[in-house]
Amino acid sequence: MFRYLTAGESHGPQLTAIIEGIPSGLKLSESDINADLLRRQGGYGRGGRMKIETDRASIRSGVRWGETLGSPITLVVENSDWINWEQRMSVSPEHRDDSIRVTRARPGHADLPGAMKYAHNDVRNILERSSARETAVRVAVGAVAKAYLARFGIAVVGCVVELGGVKAERPELSVKALQDAIASSPVYTYDAKAELEMVDAIDRAKAAGDTLGGVVEVRVTGAPVGLGSHVQWDRRLDARLAAAVMSIQAFKGVEIGAGFETARLPGSLVHDEIYFDEQRMSRGEKTGFYRNTNRAGGLEGGITNGEEIVVYGAMKPIPTLYTPLKSVDILTKEPFEATVERSDCCAVPAASVVAEAVVAVEIVNAFMEKFGGDSVAETARNYSSYIEYLREF
Numbered sequence: 560m561f562r563y564l565t566a567g568e569s570h571g572p573q574l575t576a577i578i579e580g581i582p583s584g585l586k587l588s589e590s591d592i593n594a595d596l597l598r599r600q601g602g603y604g605r606g607g608r609m610k611i612e613t614d615r616a617s618i619r620s621g622v623r624w625g626e627t628l629g630s631p632i633t634l635v636v637e638n639s640d641w642i643n644w645e646q647r648m649s650v651s652p653e654h655r656d657d658s659i660r661v662t663r664a665r666p667g668h669a670d671l672p673g674a675m676k677y678a679h680n681d682v683r684n685i686l687e688r689s690s691a692r693e694t695a696v697r698v699a700v701g702a703v704a705k706a707y708l709a710r711f712g713i714a715v716v717g718c719v720v721e722l723g724g725v726k727a728e729r730p731e732l733s734v735k736a737l738q739d740a741i742a743s744s745p746v747y748t749y750d751a752k753a754e755l756e757m758v759d760a761i762d763r764a765k766a767a768g769d770t771l772g773g774v775v776e777v778r779v780t781g782a783p784v785g786l787g788s789h790v791q792w793d794r795r796l797d798a799r800l801a802a803a804v805m806s807i808q809a810f811k812g813v814e815i816g817a818g819f820e821t822a823r824l825p826g827s828l829v830h831d832e833i834y835f836d837e838q839r840m841s842r843g844e845k846t847g848f849y850r851n852t853n854r855a856g857g858l859e860g861g862i863t864n865g866e867e868i869v870v871y872g873a874m875k876p877i878p879t880l881y882t883p884l885k886s887v888d889i890l891t892k893e894p895f896e897a898t899v900e901r902s903d904c905c906a907v908p909a910a911s912v913v914a915e916a917v918v919a920v921e922i923v924n925a926f927m928e929k930f931g932g933d934s935v936a937e938t939a940r941n942y943s944s945y946i947e948y949l950r951e952f
């Protein structure tokens with residue numbers, strides 16, 4: 560089983576993740592991880608914090624001489640901003656200063672329910688952990704998952720398909736050309752026309768002191784038939800993917816394939832008809848079975864069906880607004896209109912990198928469940944014997 564936990568406050572010294580379940584013998588470098596951290600920090604619409612941080616992951620356990628050992632991997636991403644917060648975030652009671660308490664709860668953030676639940680009269684004790692700063696180390700975990708999947712020819716790519724109501728059209732391009740378009744886009748989308756409108760929407764929202772949400776897409780190519788299972792609710796891969804994407808801060812909806820649209824169409828326009836062509840295997844495909852459409856998004860019965868896995872996530876607008884919303888001070892119970900020092904205006908592009916990471920983790924989890932193995936070589940043996948079997952089916 561592949562699993563991980565994260566720890567760390569937004570303005571504390573560091574974020575930490577411990578990963579368990581990556582077999583031994585996987586080549587892994589900090590630079591593989593840092594490339595994804597750089598993408599997560601970018602994207603048009605982010606605020607002042609990203610000018611302070613230059614995220615870098617350091618591997619503190621589980622890797623020796625460039626290869627995983629099979630033992631837990633510890634990843635650390637330091638917060639550069641910590642030096643500005645050392646006393647305010649100190650672990651020592653000597654630095655306690657109640658005059659700097661945050662008592663103004665922001666609508667849409669975890670501030671009020673968190674303070675009530677954990678019995679805090681300082682909202683900072685909640686926002687430090689509810690902050691999406693945590694996604695930096697989740698992206699680092701995702702990069703490890705992607706390195707593992709790449710070893711088995713599986714790629715995971717996230718991008719933005721809608722932002723502030725502007726929808727992208729998918730052009731008829733090769734996967735490589737799509738990836739290049741996403742990589743060079745300030746809003747991580749593949750539609751150059753929509754990109755201009757998205758950038759403009761962010762500029763207008765920013766000028767109005769408002770914030771924007773959007774929709775991200777994650778595609779997984781190269782996954783074999785048979786990941787996940789129909790036999791138990793918590794083994795259905797579609798359910799696990801939905802939970803993973805929904806766990807990202809500010810995500811409020813998930814679709815697999817045609818998603819909500821399937822509820823509006825008759826079955827004849829929804830289900831992907833099944834064909835067989837033996838010749839496909841001589842062209843390197845894992846099976847002769849195929850579909851001409853992929854409205855199922857690569858999953859039937861919670862099991863991968865060999866088509867591309869397609870997942871969408873809807874992100875709401877950022878809750879901290881420069882044009883403040885009405886709220887109430889948690890101590891005085893007086894109404895106030897919040898003042899904001901800094902915040903992102905739109906983080907949908909960054910969130911597409913986070914979505915890619917959490918999807919990669921779930922695919923690794925299902926892959927390990929199916930193929931097991933304590934070394935990558937052992938997993939590879941199990942995997943190739945399954946592929947051989949599939950060709951015979």
Ligand SMILES: Cc1cc2nc3c(=O)[nH]c(=O)nc-3n(C[C@H](O)[C@H](O)[C@H](O)COP(=O)(O)O)c2cc1C
Pocket residue numbers: 606667668669689690691694807808809810877878879901902903904906909910913
């Ligand atoms: C990459 C990313 C960046 C974010 N940046 C901010 C921000 O600058 N200000 C803010 O108020 N919320 C930001 N959020 C959203 C909040 O973290 C989120 O709304 C909050 O934790 C409450 O959780 P919920 O929206 O899932 O209910 C960001 C989310 C993501 C994914």
Ligand SMILES: C=C(O[C@@H]1CC(C(=O)O)=C[C@@H](OP(=O)(O)O)[C@H]1O)C(=O)O
Pocket residue numbers: 569606607608609612689690691692693694695808901902903
């Ligand atoms: C730090 C990150 O995102 C932060 C997420 C966030 C929030 O409330 O979720 C609030 C902002 O932080 P701050 O309050 O320090 O300005 C964002 O910058 C990051 O993505 O690395």
